[in-house]
Amino acid sequence: MSGKPKLHYFNGRGRMEPIRWLLAVAEVEFEEQFIVTMADLDKLREDGFLLFQQVPMVEIDGMKLVQTRAILNYIAEKYNLCGKDIKQRAIITMYSEGILELGEMIMDLPYRYPGAEEKQKKVILEKVTGRYFPVFEKVLKDHGEDFLVGNQLSRADVYLLEVILTTEELKADILSNFPLLKAFKARISSIPTIKKFLQPGSPRKPAADEKSIAEVKEFLAEMRQREAAGP
Incomplete structure (x- = not known):
């Protein structure tokens, strides 16, 4: 594949959102092919594009990459968001894993705790x-x-800003006892590529509302039923 990366996922944040963030920070324009129905997901599976039968999937540089961490790692390495040496890379990865772990807890909140x-x-x-x-x-x-x-900016900074903003959607004053994180948020948000991504009309997805949560739950329920039924 040549040209813009193509992102295959649902029209929402989920596991694709940090991927969108990294591409935006790197000033990489991308296209999105949204999965709306089970037929859309079936088509990707039948075409052999989903190695483990799951999304997200990103077409980039002639590859069809799946597994969120693999996609994030590739983008971060390609666009110099991983530090300057092996020690920095190890620390950035350590911080990143912790942040992504927290982000997944928040992401799962509307769906896994009825x-x-x-x-x-x-x-x-x-x-x-x-x-x-x-x-x-x-x-x-x-x-x-x-x-x-x-x-210099690394993927850990990007992930941390994203999770701060997401957590503030749950509790607006969450940073009241963290003055350095509050200053960090303002500082990183002012980086031009990030500031642009935070503006209305960017590819950044809004927080899930009741309608979108209900649609995702319905989709997931159908997918579980089909998987339980077997081939």
Whole structure:
């Protein structure tokens, strides 16, 4: 494949959203092919494009990449968002894995806890303020630079900003006890490529509303029923 990367996923954030973020930060224009029905997903599977029968899938540089971390790693390596040496790469990966872990908890919140969403939301926010954000507040304090690692933007910075903004959708004042993270948010948000991505009309997806959550739940229920039924 030549030209723009092509992203195959549902028309929502999910596991594709950090991929969109990295491409936007790298100033890479991309196209999106949304999966709307089971027939759309079946077509990708039947064509042999989904190695493990799952999305997200990204067509880029002649490859059809699946598995979120593999896609993120490729984009980050290609566009110099992984640090300058092996030690920086290890630390950036360590931070990134923690941030992505938190992001997945938040992503799953509307879908995996029927009848207990508010209780689980409280659990997640307690982890945010007690486990995750204190780590990065200390990292910024100890490091003393504008970025988490070294003195240049890395994928860890991008992921952290994304998860901060997502967490603020759950609790607007979540950064009230984290002044360095609050300053980090303002600083990283002002980077031109990121500032552009945060503007209305960008490929960034909005937070899920009741309608979109219901549609995803219905789609997932149909997919589970078909998988349980077997071939």
